[in-house]
Amino acid sequence: MKPAAFAYRAPASIQEALALLEANREAKLLAGGQSLVPVLNFRLASPALLIDLNRIGALAGIREEADGTLVIGAMTRHRAIEKSEQVRCANPLLALAMPHIAHAQIRNRGTIGGSLAHADPAAELPAVCLACDAEMAIQHAGGTRRLAAGAFFSGFFSTALKPTELLAEVRFPAWPAQRRAGFAEVSRRHGDFALAGVALTADVDNGRCERARIALFGAEDVPRLVPLEQPLDEKRIADAARAIAAGSQPRADHHASAEYRRELIEVLVRRALEQALAS
Numbered sequence: 001m002k003p004a005a006f007a008y009r010a011p012a013s014i015q016e017a018l019a020l021l022e023a024n025r026e027a028k029l030l031a032g033g034q035s036l037v038p039v040l041n042f043r044l045a046s047p048a049l050l051i052d053l054n055r056i057g058a059l060a061g062i063r064e065e066a067d068g069t070l071v072i073g074a075m076t077r078h079r080a081i082e083k084s085e086q087v088r089c090a091n092p093l094l095a096l097a098m099p100h101i102a103h104a105q106i107r108n109r110g111t112i113g114g115s116l117a118h119a120d121p122a123a124e125l126p127a128v129c130l131a132c133d134a135e136m137a138i139q140h141a142g143g144t145r146r147l148a149a150g151a152f153f154s155g156f157f158s159t160a161l162k163p164t165e166l167l168a169e170v171r172f173p174a175w176p177a178q179r180r181a182g183f184a185e186v187s188r189r190h191g192d193f194a195l196a197g198v199a200l201t202a203d204v205d206n207g208r209c210e211r212a213r214i215a216l217f218g219a220e221d222v223p224r225l226v227p228l229e230q231p232l233d234e235k236r237i238a239d240a241a242r243a244i245a246a247g248s249q250p251r252a253d254h255h256a257s258a259e260y261r262r263e264l265i266e267v268l269v270r271r272a273l274e275q276a277l278a279s
């Protein structure tokens with residue numbers, strides 16, 4: 001299939017992109033194109049205008065602020081994040097998750113902003129953002145607003161972004177010394193979207209998990225955070241995993257039944273917690 005005809009603009013600045021969005025409410029932003037182009041080809045969307053963000057240098061890059069906040073520009077490619085030593089040190093969970101996103105060729109083009117704005121329930125990055133309590137910096141013609149990841153993902157392939165806004169940066173809070181990361185997913189083949197997955201951060205003291213932020217993805221219609229406030233030692237991990245799976249509402253589709261996904265959640269939460277405690 002080929003896309004319906006569309007006009008194309010490639011602005012050089014964020015302000016120019018926002019002005020185009022304001023003037024064309026039916027426009028779509030183009031980042032890496034790895035999700036949008038198939039959507040256009042299947043004519044699931046037929047925007048009158050594509051606004052290409054690839055020439056806006058200010059939207060890409062990785063930096064750390066004085067308080068340890070890791071800031072990643074929306075147009076930063078998955079591969080740049082995966083290869084970044086700075087990311088590996090500043091946010092071990094991101095570093096664990098990146099190689100699971102699609103294949104290297106897709107990671108060369110796909111961007112963090114595109115992945116979060118697309119909000120596929122089986123994508124890894126929304127769950128990582130929930131587990132890290134990341135903040136989205138969203139720009140509109142009148143300024144910037146910040147939104148916690150928990151408020152950003154609003155439904156199945158839906159976010160709180162308005163048609164006149166763009167995601168500019170993702171802000172990951174500083175990673176405390178006692179924090180550990182856990183990540184586990186199951187997909188049919190490496191690089192496929194996950195049937196179910198878990199991304200978590202756990203604050204560990206003396207071999208015991210004091211609290212954890214466990215984000216489920218792939219299994220339900222929206223990535224979901226399950227905060228764990230009570231301390232957890234190794235012996236109670238299996239109970240916690242069982243309880244989280246029992247409280248989940250996995251969907252059934254042609255890839256897997258709801259029962260199978262619930263089973264996966266239990267196993268993956270256990271594995272990810274064990275990984276965090278062992279690291």
Ligand code: FAD
Nearest residue numbers: 029031032033034035036102110111113114115117123167
């Ligand atoms: P695009 O496709 O350009 O855009 C996606 C959507 O986001 C569009 O609606 C666009 O308008 C909007 N958008 C883009 N940037 C912004 C912005 N800054 N502000 C507001 N809106 C914006 N992803 C995974 O997470 N895990 C996988 O396992 C996985 N497997 C894949 C396998 C295949 C075969 C393919 C083709 C893709 C796969 N993906 C997977 C998706 C991939 O990670 C994409 O890179 C990602 O979903 C979209 O990023 P993009 O930069 O290509 O965005």
